[in-house]
Amino acid sequence: MTLQERDKAVIWHPFTPFKNSPVPIPVIKGEDAYLIDEQGNRYLDAISSWWVTLHGHAHPYIAQKIYQQALTLEQVIFAGFTHQPAIELAERLLKILPGNFSKVFYSDNGSTSTEVALKMALQYWWNKDDKATRKRKIIAFNNSYHGDTFGAMSVSDRSVFTLAFHEKLFEVIFIDTPTINNLQQHQLFIQDNSNEIAAFIYEPLVQGAGGMKMYDACLLNQLLITCKQKHIICIADEVMTGFGRTGKRFASEYCSTLPDIICLSKGLTGGTMALGVTAVAPFIVAAFDSEDKLKTFFHGHSFTANPLACTAANASLDLFEIPTCQKAIDTIVQQNKEWVSQLLTKNLPVKDVRQLGTIVAFEIDKGKTEYLNTIAALITKKGLEKGIYIRPLGNTVYIMPPYCISSTALQHLQQIIIELIAEC
Numbered sequence: 112m113t114l115q116e117r118d119k120a121v122i123w124h125p126f127t128p129f130k131n132s133p134v135p136i137p138v139i140k141g142e143d144a145y146l147i148d149e150q151g152n153r154y155l156d157a158i159s160s161w162w163v164t165l166h167g168h169a170h171p172y173i174a175q176k177i178y179q180q181a182l183t184l185e186q187v188i189f190a191g192f193t194h195q196p197a198i199e200l201a202e203r204l205l206k207i208l209p210g211n212f213s214k215v216f217y218s219d220n221g222s223t224s225t226e227v228a229l230k231m232a233l234q235y236w237w238n239k240d241d242k243a244t245r246k247r248k249i250i251a252f253n254n255s256y257h258g259d260t261f262g263a264m265s266v267s268d269r270s271v272f273t274l275a276f277h278e279k280l281f282e283v284i285f286i287d288t289p290t291i292n293n294l295q296q297h298q299l300f301i302q303d304n305s306n307e308i309a310a311f312i313y314e315p316l317v318q319g320a321g322g323m324k325m326y327d328a329c330l331l332n333q334l335l336i337t338c339k340q341k342h343i344i345c346i347a348d349e350v351m352t353g354f355g356r357t358g359k360r361f362a363s364e365y366c367s368t369l370p371d372i373i374c375l376s377k378g379l380t381g382g383t384m385a386l387g388v389t390a391v392a393p394f395i396v397a398a399f400d401s402e403d404k405l406k407t408f409f410h411g412h413s414f415t416a417n418p419l420a421c422t423a424a425n426a427s428l429d430l431f432e433i434p435t436c437q438k439a440i441d442t443i444v445q446q447n448k449e450w451v452s453q454l455l456t457k458n459l460p461v462k463d464v465r466q467l468g469t470i471v472a473f474e475i476d477k478g479k480t481e482y483l484n485t486i487a488a489l490i491t492k493k494g495l496e497k498g499i500y501i502r503p504l505g506n507t508v509y510i511m512p513p514y515c516i517s518s519t520a521l522q523h524l525q526q527i528i529i530e531l532i533a534e535c
């Protein structure tokens with residue numbers, strides 16, 4: 112039996128209908144920005160394998176570090192024990208994260224990092240014994256995505272992803288991302304209802320799964336100022352935007368008002384292993400630092416701070432901090448700029464061409480914008496035939512390449528995408 116036949120018999124794939132989905136491609140190797148299949152076909156991974164890969168696939172430096180760690184300590188219970196990779200990673204992250212954070216809480220992925228943030232924010236008010244103020248509500252943006260567990264789904268946009276669970280999700284106040292027109296209305300709403308609002312969770316500047324929708328940093332900053340004035344805990348979900356994707360290390364750096372909690376995953380380990388981080392401001396930590404055992408944060412996972420994952424993250428940070436990495440990011444940003452102006456002048460059926468850092472997105476000007484739009488599958492298929500891998504969100508085409516992509520490869524990718532749009 113082929114891998115594809117064996118797969119079909121036993122595997123349930125994420126976000127994939129059983130019927131009428133393309134047969135999954137067995138990938139046998141990854142190398143730099145490329146994925147290589149059984150036949151030796153090479154695909155340029157233009158979306159960093161769902162936004163995780165930073166420095167390239169099967170990076171020898173990260174692989175070596177993981178190997179050494181696996182021979183030393185592969186896993187240890189993280190209650191009552193600690194280890195060097197977790198401590199080093201926390202120290203390094205606290206130094207570079209945008210905001211005043213004093214503690215790092217580890218979990219397994221992006222969804223758990225936001226889940227932890229929400230639970231900490233709610234328990235903060237619980238621990239403060241401010242029950243009289245009834246600060247239990249959470250604000251999130253329309254069109255947001257914060258993950259697939261129940262808490263993360265609750266603060267995510269109600270969409271086809273969540274349809275089967277709506278009555279099981281907790282109530283959230285959804286507002287539109289800020290515009291010049293709605294900002295004041297948002298601010299008034301927050302001021303009027305601040306007694307009931309515990310926290311505000313947001314994807315800074317780019318709503319990823321919601322279709323790479325971008326919004327203004329100054330307007331977000333204004334919202335953050337209002338939230339902070341009203342003692343609403345600001346939770347930046349940088350699971351996607353972290354580690355250089357937006358051109359700065361973290362998207363929150365585009366704002367002068369910084370979050371109280373920040374969530375990381377995806378690029379955290381350079382895209383090699385699953386790991387989530389929730390970094391927390393001292394005033395929140397203080398509310399849990401009590402003689403009263405009931406104020407403990409009773410949350411954890413079997414693999415909390417797995418030494419291999421922490422080691423991968425430290426190795427990825429090593430590579431991220433080398434000046435050549437920032438240079439590679441700057442080069443992608445510059446090349447993207449030129450591509451954007453090309454897209455605008457070439458008279459293609461595209462609209463809403465937008466860029467933030469290494470991310471470029473636009474809509475194909477045809478049909479309705481929705482996830483189930485069939486054009487996505489067609490573009491992916493035709494792209495693979497031409498040796499590139501992109502995975503549009505509905506009719507939103509975007510690229511988010513790993514930083515190791517060469518200028519030639521990026522130029523090639525951008526050219527092929529223009530051809531694909533013309534063909535489709």
Ligand SMILES: *Cc1c(COP(=O)(O)O)cnc(C)c1O
Nearest residue numbers: 220221222256257258319350351
């Ligand atoms: C992907 C993503 C998540 C969820 O991360 P997983 O590791 O897939 O659970 C949460 N928030 C944002 C902004 C994301 O892009």
